[in-house]
């Protein structure tokens with residue numbers, strides 16, 4: 001693990017930030033992105049700063065921007081071993097209230113954005129025999145009212161990730177999708193409180209990423225569902 005390089009899309013907060021913390025603790029060098037360079041730089045400082053962390057501005061909705069981000073990672077660290085395609089957004093509304101702009105943003109970020117990050121990093125990952133991990137959701141297998149856009153993006157992302165896994169495993173690239181249930185983050189304009197203690201904590205997803213990277217090379221947990229062990233009873 002030590003000295004390997006990971007690029008985490010959407011590393012300014014939440015799950016992406018916690019994954020960066022976990023990987024740094026294992027001796028990896030990490031690049032974290034945000035739509036805002038100020039937010040990425042501020043996250044870099046909260047991670048401890050230093051030469052092992054690269055803060056990047058990139059909006060995953062732009063393929064060109066993701067290509068530039070990967071170029072910057074290669075330029076700074078000389079390699080790319082792990083892509084964590086994490087950046088995501090949510091709009092939750094019944095179909096008659098969901099706007100076309102909201103639909104487009106969710107699909108563009110959560111699905112097409114991951115395609116951009118994966119496509120832009122493939123050549124580097126072929127060279128390093130690397131690992132792609134997408135952060136999907138249990139919403140990629142469980143549908144719910146008000147979830148039309150989010151469910152569509154995450155069902156799509158699970159299918160995309162599994163197909164890519166079959167495409168590239170013979171080139172030595174591992175691909176997994178992590179599908180968390182409720183994680184205590186600021187996702188969808190929430191503010192985590194003590195009442196969220198039952199939820200998965202972001203660092204728990206960091207631990208799962210580390211466990212996947214440490215798995216024996218012959219074995220690939222390709223789809224990892226993660227749920228709170230004791231959710232409130234309905």
Ligand SMILES: NC(=O)c1ccc[n+]([C@@H]2O[C@H](COP(=O)([O-])OP(=O)(O)OC[C@H]3O[C@@H](n4cnc5c(N)ncnc54)[C@H](OP(=O)(O)O)[C@@H]3O)[C@@H](O)[C@H]2O)c1
Pocket residue numbers: 009010011012013014015016033034035036039040058059060061086087088089109110113135136137138179180181182183184185186187188
């Ligand atoms: N929280 C949950 O319960 C939960 C459960 C299952 C799956 N997930 C998934 O986990 C992932 C991370 O969510 P989170 O809970 O950590 O949410 P969060 O705290 O809101 O963090 C989202 C991250 O994505 C970045 N981002 C958003 N749009 C972006 C774009 N267009 N380009 C680049 N970066 C972008 C944000 O960066 P900036 O705002 O700084 O640009 C931020 O770093 C998402 O894919 C989400 O769907 C979350």
